[in-house]
Amino acid sequence: MIEVIDLEKHFGDNEVLKGINVTVDKGDIMVVIGPSGSGKSTFLRCLNCMEDPTGGQIIFNGVDIADPKVDINIHRRRMGMVFQHFNLYNNKTVIQNIMLAPVYVQCQDLKKAKRHNRFLPLTNLFRKEKQEKIEITTTKAKIVAEAKEKAEDLLKRIGLLDKADVYPSTLSGGQKQRVAIVRALAMNPDVILFDEPTSALDPEMVGEVLDLMKAVAKEGMTMIIVTHEMGFAKEVANKVLFIDDGHILESGTPEEFFGNPKNPRLKEFLSKVLS
Numbered sequence: 001m002i003e004v005i006d007l008e009k010h011f012g013d014n015e016v017l018k019g020i021n022v023t024v025d026k027g028d029i030m031v032v033i034g035p036s037g038s039g040k041s042t043f044l045r046c047l048n049c050m051e052d053p054t055g056g057q058i059i060f061n062g063v064d065i066a067d068p069k070v071d072i073n074i075h076r077r078r079m080g081m082v083f084q085h086f087n088l089y090n091n092k093t094v095i096q097n098i099m100l101a102p103v104y105v106q107c108q109d110l111k112k113a114k115r116h117n118r119f120l121p122l123t124n125l126f127r128k129e130k131q132e133k134i135e136i137t138t139t140k141a142k143i144v145a146e147a148k149e150k151a152e153d154l155l156k157r158i159g160l161l162d163k164a165d166v167y168p169s170t171l172s173g174g175q176k177q178r179v180a181i182v183r184a185l186a187m188n189p190d191v192i193l194f195d196e197p198t199s200a201l202d203p204e205m206v207g208e209v210l211d212l213m214k215a216v217a218k219e220g221m222t223m224i225i226v227t228h229e230m231g232f233a234k235e236v237a238n239k240v241l242f243i244d245d246g247h248i249l250e251s252g253t254p255e256e257f258f259g260n261p262k263n264p265r266l267k268e269f270l271s272k273v274l275s
């Protein structure tokens with residue numbers, strides 16, 4: 001699904017990623033670990049071009065999205081992202097947060113179709129087939145109604161339907177992050193990128209977020225997760241990467257990675273974080 005080839009990212013003289021090569025297959029749960037400042041978040045942010053790569057390719061569903069000529073917005077909607085600090089819109093209610101992006105992209109598609117006055121392959125996020133022709137007689141009201149139904153289902157799933165109309169500031173950190181995760185799911189993405197999703201949470205809330213992530217993983221979602229939660233990596237991941245100083249120094253299954261680490265820097269890192 002994603003093939004990262006010789007990815008480089010520099011911030012001025014600071015060469016943060018120095019040639020990263022990774023393959024992500026459909027259904028992979030890939031956990032990325034490494035010391036602070038090693039480039040993990042930068043790697044994740046380059047995957048959906050939130051940071052423009054300095055060099056290399058990111059082939060996503062067959063298209064090099066690092067190519068500046070590519071319309072990244074079309075591809076980015078297929079990649080969900082969950083941030084350390086939730087990034088919910090505080091001036092929108094919980095359900096509005098979940099509905100916003102699906103309604104926006106579908107209304108944009110509808111406008112485009114109407115402009116061309118013909119059938120176009122439109123994104124219908126609420127049907128099984130992700131790219132199917134929908135009739136241009138679809139209306140914004142229909143799109144909103146479908147998005148609302150889906151958002152309510154997602155809130156039900158995380159036990160927060162009663163919070164649909166409140167603002168995020170009234171939620172706990174764990175609740176905010178669970179809303180952020182279902183917001184990503186509402187776009188029916190091919191992959192979700194998680195950037196330290198539990199690092200900003202009080203310890204008692206970490207479990208509820210990890211449990212939701214485990215459930216999403218079980219459903220077959222492809223996930224790439226930067227985290228310091230080694231227990232989660234051992235239990236849920238099928239691939240683990242160790243990034244240090246802008247390189248992948250080791251990668252493997254959790255069994256190989258934790259059971260028989262080879263790189264001395266990884267051994268040292270694991271002895272610190274697992275002790």
Ligand SMILES: Nc1ncnc2c1ncn2[C@@H]1O[C@H](COP(=O)(O)OP(=O)(O)OP(=O)(O)O)[C@@H](O)[C@H]1O
Pocket residue numbers: 011014016034035036037038039040041042043
């Ligand atoms: N937008 C930016 N502008 C300039 N430098 C940046 C930017 N983003 C990251 N960096 C630099 O890139 C390096 C790697 O940062 P990054 O956040 O990717 O590390 P990390 O491995 O995720 O660290 P942590 O575990 O502490 O979050 C750091 O030296 C950081 O200062």
